[in-house]
Amino acid sequence: MPLTDPDEVFYAETAREMLDRDEFLTPYIFGEPQFEKPPLYYWLILISFKALGVNEFSARLPSALLGILGIIGIYLLGKLFVNKKVGFFSALMLLTSAFFLVLARACVIDMLLGVSILYVFLFFFYGKFSSSGKTKYYLLSAVFLALATLAKGPIGIFLPVATIGIYLIATRDLRSLKEIPIFRGIAILFLISAPWYFLMYKAHGKEFIDMFFGFHNITRFIHPEHAWGDTFYYYAPVFLAGFLPWSIFLPVAAWVAFTEKDEKIKKANVFFITWFLVTFLFFSLSRTKLPTYIFPIFPAVALFTGRLWDSYSGEGRQKLHKSIRISLYIFLAALIGGIVAFYVVSRVRYPAIAGSVLFYGGIFLVLITIFVVALSKKHYAVSLAAFMAAFTMLAISLSYKILPEIGRYESSKVVSLKLMELATPEEIIGAETQYRRGVAFYTGREDVPDVHKHHIITTLLSKPERVWCVIKEKNHIQLYSDPKRHYYKPTYVIYQLGKKVILTNNPPAGVPILKVRTKDEPY
Structure with missing residues (x-):
């Protein structure tokens, strides 16, 4: 990840x-x-x-x-x-x-x-x-x-x-x-x-x-x-x-x-x-x-x-059994709610893993249900086996399927590797505060200007030479749509991943352009 x-x-x-x-x-x-x-x-x-x-x-x-x-x-x-x-x-x-x-x-x-x-x-x-x-x-x-x-x-x-x-x-x-x-x-x-x-x-x-x-x-x-x-x-x-x-x-x-x-x-x-x-x-x-x-x-x-x-596990087992059992069923109900909520969120933010969340979440829920029922009925060996199987499956699914895909959206690695394909070493790459550290790490550059403020990004994009920026899509829209802040030159979105966009003031020849924004067409 x-x-x-x-x-x-x-x-x-x-x-x-x-x-x-x-x-x-x-x-x-x-x-x-x-x-x-x-x-x-x-x-x-x-x-x-x-x-x-x-x-x-x-x-x-x-x-x-x-x-x-x-x-x-x-x-x-x-x-x-x-x-x-x-x-x-x-x-x-x-x-x-x-x-x-x-x-x-x-x-x-x-x-x-x-x-x-x-x-x-x-x-x-x-x-x-x-x-x-x-x-x-x-x-x-x-x-x-x-x-x-x-x-x-x-x-x-x-x-x-x-x-x-x-x-x-x-x-x-x-x-x-x-x-x-x-x-x-x-x-x-x-x-x-x-x-x-x-x-x-x-x-x-x-x-x-x-x-x-x-x-x-x-x-x-x-x-x-x-x-x-x-x-x-x-x-x-x-x-x-x-x-x-x-x-x-x-x-x-x-x-x-x-x-x-x-x-x-x-x-x-x-x-x-x-x-x-x-x-x-x-x-x-x-x-x-x-x-x-x-x-x-x-x-x-x-x-x-x-x-x-x-x-x-000792002398207090009989006294505590009812309280433990109630807590286990509360946990089971909370787990169902958590899996449903994660599935809903993943469909919106991480659509590629929505199916995996449902599949692995369902298996995890079945194993935890076995754990809860077995423990409440005092089948301790079965409950322990189900518990270990559930968390082994959870660790594997998170490590190899779910977290790597979430990482694509919550990390700047993918956009940084794309920038390394697009930008020459002499061309400036700027990034918003949230993405700046990741862009610096994955591109190996120390000189990544912070473009989180309107006057900084407009000054950078107004340069005659080609520059690149990584910003949120909503902030790219805001660059043109805010009536108090006028920016008139066109900018070109070359790549987008989730809410992050790579944009430039001067696209290289032959590079596909996803969107062009100007003062007359801010959206």
């Missing part, structure tokens, strides 16, 4: 430009320094590019490997807090949750942050619960705290430290602070993370401080970058959809936690809930929101829900 716009190509293009420049300190994009994120994720992609070449697989490989580490980490943390079964069920739930399946194969930074925080907690509690070697574990926790800081800046410190602090207060266990080598931990944190920040300040001065800390960490927290996501409840549906199919069981998991008798497990639940609330509330309070930001809560929720299935 191609790298999608605009986020995957942002990280991949930054790493590619760093590799081309042999630059390991300053992240670059479009030939200019960019200060949006610290370097750790770029370094991982860069290493992958060096080993395997610049391609989609190598761009996504770090997230996939981090996903494996995440599954191992959540198993170990569940085992540490409760038992092996909780570790196993928690790992299984995280592995099969919708959000994890997406992010473990996506070139985005959130898997790195989530896994780093997970290992901060894992080694912290290894230190807390161990009878010997405590210092070693606490210092390893500090190492991952530093890595979280190199992954995403100050929140890499704030989220785990705030979570642990509130947990210790809630459980009246502040005396544990006495055994933590705090000053050595701080020293490790600074030794690992501070050099990059110092060298960036030395290289770029006040611009780095203003952009990295001022704009990307403070301004974006208090002012929305994307107005469409500026609601406090934004992450509630994202979380519930992202944790499917297991979010259906959260009410039952909450009831199990509320009625828990074991003091050790009660404290574990307090930590899982604290982890969830600190992260969820922090990102909900932030005015700039993106769905992937809340990935760090998913291990916490998987651990919380893993205890439910531990109870169901």
